[in-house]
Amino acid sequence: MSNDRTALVTGGNRGIGLAICKGLADRGLNVVLGARNEDKGKGAAASIRGRGGSVRVEQLDVIETASIAACKERLDADDVTVDVLVNNAGIYPEADALETTIDQLDEVWTVNTRGPWLLVKEFMPGMIDRSYGRVVNVSSGSGSFGEGLDTNHAAYSASKAALNALTMTLDDAIPSGVDVKVNSMCPGWVHTRMGGESAPRTPEEGADTGLWLATLPADGPSGGFFRDRERIPW
Template sequence: MPVALVTGANKGIGYSTAAGLARRGFTVWLGARNQTRGEAAAASLRALGLDARFIELDVTNEESIDRAVEVIGTNTSALDTLVNNAGISTEGANFEFTPPSQLGLSRIRDAFEVNLFGAIAVTQKFLPLLRRSAAPRIVNVSSELGSMILNTSDGNSLGHIEPLAYKTSKAALNMATVMFARELRADGFKVNAATPGLVASDLSGKGNADVLRGRPGFKTPDDGARIIVDLATLPSHGPTGGFFRDGLQTVPW
């Protein structure tokens, strides 16, 4: 049975990704900082007959990552899929963002710690376990808000949304995706970035999912997770080093 780790998996897109992978026959480790919420999320999937396990994991804490590597490594011979889903927005709810010129550096640093440095740290630490897989897959959950081309194209609607920390951290994650994909290509890895699209979630504020759910243009977490699950289970002839939305449609960098 293949094994997957999904970070930030106790709710939202991460939870839906874990569920989607488990339905495809994976043993899925749900990474979360909060033990109570993480255990509850894993238990809810097990109640559906799925093989889901909680692992305490704070992607901004090196010791936490090391402990997670040790626990998962003790319980399995290899990690087949890593989904770097954990992410935050530090810039307000309901798209009422602080202008770039007024956003404090501490809030920018906080976003980079999770969205970029956390993903890199988890990837680096879990590489030995991933190298033991016959078909290792890494998916970085990015956003089309991090696309330089989409943000600068005439008539594109993304330009007026100005979360400086979130956009720049996801743009940096895209570059990290490209670099890991180049390094690991010869070892059979598939490393890609995914954009779930506009999803009703708590990303930009607690309770935001409830506010946004059902509003025009907003997907459900299950909808957003579809492309992540597809990239996490790519066949050997699948792409690597790309940026994709639902349906394996290429997104411009």
């Protein structure tokens, strides 16, 4: 199956991000695998090439403004346009609201919320100009007010609630009549380094809703929050 679309996935070297990269490559998209450690990214990319997928590795540390800008410049220099952006990279510090240190607070906000925000500022204007784009913000039920937030990971919960707010406000910023969509998703509880060994879902199962949102048809939803391809409360 071939598809001329190109997808950039942050934190693509392991876990749910790697499963999303594999799934997109299997669907024929050209994958730009973002990894803060380029060698780890190259190792992950080899497993995608091994199944016949098209993949390019980009050093991308979403905590660093300069790293995001440099990635965009390299892609522009090679005439690579990003049609699909999956903001997947995330960290999960454990602490309640009063225990959370200033360093934890700064880091989790910078990785989980500010990084995705800078990335959409780099890549969404081009999507709007070309009249096609899909943005998937990998959020969490921990950031859902409706599902009760996760008070043991207070800064994480707040960062994902803020990411959801970004999704809603971005959707409103898309000009009418343009086929650009932005959605949040929760992968469920997934067996990764973040989710831990007790988690019931495989990374592939966790990736499913993201893959669906990344490849939505023109009449698909925008500005929503999904798990298992169903809407969940903000």
